[in-house]
Amino acid sequence: ETGVTQTPRHLVMGMTNKKSLKCEQHLGHNAMYWYKQSAKKPLELMFVYNFKEQTENNSVPSRFSPECPNSSHLFLHLHTLQPEDSALYLCASSQDQGLSLGNTIYFGEGSWLTVV
Amino acid sequence: GIQVEQSPPDLILQEGANSTLRCNFSDSVNNLQWFHQNPWGQLINLFYIPSGTKQNGRLSATTVATERYSLLYISSSQTTDSGVYFCAVSGGGADGLTFGKGTHLIIQP
Numbered sequence: 001e002t003g004v005t006q007t008p009r010h011l012v013m014g015m016t017n018k019k020s021l022k023c024e025q026h027l028g029h030n031a032m033y034w035y036k037q038s039a040k041k042p043l044e045l046m047f048v049y050n051f052k053e054q055t056e057n058n059s060v061p062s063r064f065s066p067e068c069p070n071s072s073h074l075f076l077h078l079h080t081l082q083p084e085d086s087a088l089y090l091c092a093s094s095q096d097q098g099l100s101l102g103n104t105i106y107f108g109e110g111s112w113l114t115v116v
Numbered sequence: 117g118i119q120v121e122q123s124p125p126d127l128i129l130q131e132g133a134n135s136t137l138r139c140n141f142s143d144s145v146n147n148l149q150w151f152h153q154n155p156w157g158q159l160i161n162l163f164y165i166p167s168g169t170k171q172n173g174r175l176s177a178t179t180v181a182t183e184r185y186s187l188l189y190i191s192s193s194q195t196t197d198s199g200v201y202f203c204a205v206s207g208g209g210a211d212g213l214t215f216g217k218g219t220h221l222i223i224q225p
Contacts (some may be wrong), residue, residue, distance in 0.1 A: 002161070
């Protein structure tokens with residue numbers, strides 16, 4: 001257990017569906033992240049939230065919509081996805097966004113998403 | 117941004133063998149972490165090591181920041197060590213970690 005919990009662990013959705021991924025951290029951290037891991041590619045940073053404010057959006061298509069209601073919860077809302085969006089989506093957290101200060105980042109178990 | 121290269125991409129060893137995984141990065145870093153991803157996708161923190169040497173049981177890591185590389189050593193490999201090992205770095209900017217492509221390690225009984 002890393003203190004970061006993701007649900008659901010597996011999700012299959014059609015291209016016209018709307019679904020959400022949920023992440024909760026029990027570490028008292030202030031920064032939360034969404035990463036995407038596709039086959040044969042490095043992990044890609046999607047979004048960063050620091051103290052509930054979005055501070056980074058790495059050119060992610062609008063069909064992915066993040067929401068951070070508080071420092072402990074992070075959602076990724078999905079709508080009209082494409083088959084190429086099928087991937088492992090990983091949530092992570094750190095004490096704050098300043099990783100240069102020596103903060104360790106902790107990952108959840110990931111949500112395996114398949115778009116059909 | 118910072119580029120991270122890991123080698124080798126794939127490694128197959130017999131149980132009991134030792135291995136060295138390498139991570140090269142293109143610029144100075146303030147944060148470097150090694151992770152192990154198990155077959156179920158879970159990323160487990162192994163080391164936070166922007167410089168120096170650390171050891172944890174059969175695993176140890178060394179980062180030579182001035183030469184921009186880090187090494188992960190696994191001794192007396194076990195089948196449970198199988199998985200993908202990632203190196204990830206941060207240069208001090210406002211974004212998260214930048215990951216390498218990983219080393220896929222298979223330990224055969």
